[in-house]
Amino acid sequence: MRTLIHYEAPRRAQRPATVTPEEHRRGGARCPAPRQLEAGEVGHLLNMLLEAYDGRRPASQIRAMVAPEVYAGLSGPRLARPRHRTQTIHTCTPVPGVIEACARVEADGRSFALAARFTRTTAGWRCVRFALLKPRESGRRPQRAAA
Numbered sequence: 683m684r685t686l687i688h689y690e691a692p693r694r695a696q697r698p699a700t701v702t703p704e705e706h707r708r709g710g711a712r713c714p715a716p717r718q719l720e721a722g723e724v725g726h727l728l729n730m731l732l733e734a735y736d737g738r739r740p741a742s743q744i745r746a747m748v749a750p751e752v753y754a755g756l757s758g759p760r761l762a763r764p765r766h767r768t769q770t771i772h773t774c775t776p777v778p779g780v781i782e783a784c785a786r787v788e789a790d791g792r793s794f795a796l797a798a799r800f801t802r803t804t805a806g807w808r809c810v811r812f813a814l815l816k817p818r819e820s821g822r823r824p825q826r827a828a829a
Contacts, residue, residue, distance in 0.1 A: 718775075719800070719807055724783050725771045728798060731756065731812055732766045732787065749810040756812070764789040766814070768796070781807070787814065 719727075727747065733739035734756045741757035748756070771785045779802040787794045799811035 719773075719781055721771060721773050724773050724781060724800070725768060725785075727800070727807070727809065728768055728771065728783060728785055728796065731798070731809060732768065732796075732814075735812075735814065736763045736765055737761070738765070746805075747807070747809060748812070749808060752809055752812045766794070769793075792817070 730739065730744055731748070731752075734741045734744050737760045741753065744756070745753055766787045766789045769786045769788055771783060773781055773783045775781055781800040783796075783798045783800070785796040785798075787796045794817070795815040797811065797813045797815065798809055800807045801810050802808075
């Protein structure tokens with residue numbers, strides 16, 4: 683077989699350099715740092731976390747994207763919860779490698795506040811804080827969901 687001009691990329695003569703497991707863990711020079719997330723990507727991540735919170739997505743699917751304490755809050759008992767939908771999302775970068783997001787979330791015609799914090803790791807972005815703030819009921823302390 684021969685390479686078709688303008689249709690196939692030429693094959694590389696050399697094999698790509700391999701990365702040892704140790705270099706991969708420490709994020710060696712061959713492993714680029716994850717790029718900055720855009721607001722739409724943060725919104726997609728928040729929706730995935732809300733799906734796990736609602737029980738519409740298995741928590742095991744988001745395990746790699748969240749800190750252990752957030753995972754523990756999302757993988758608890760499956761309660762019947764209404765579907766939460768993000769309405770508005772705001773993001774900021776207080777320091778390099780950190781994204782904080784807040785959102786207005788609706789469920790059953792009621793609005794709730796959502797706050798989350800993402801940190802950049804060598805493996806990608808990880809949610810280290812996730813809190814769905816519910817309104818205060820008369821005579822009770824405010825509720826916080828997840829970690």
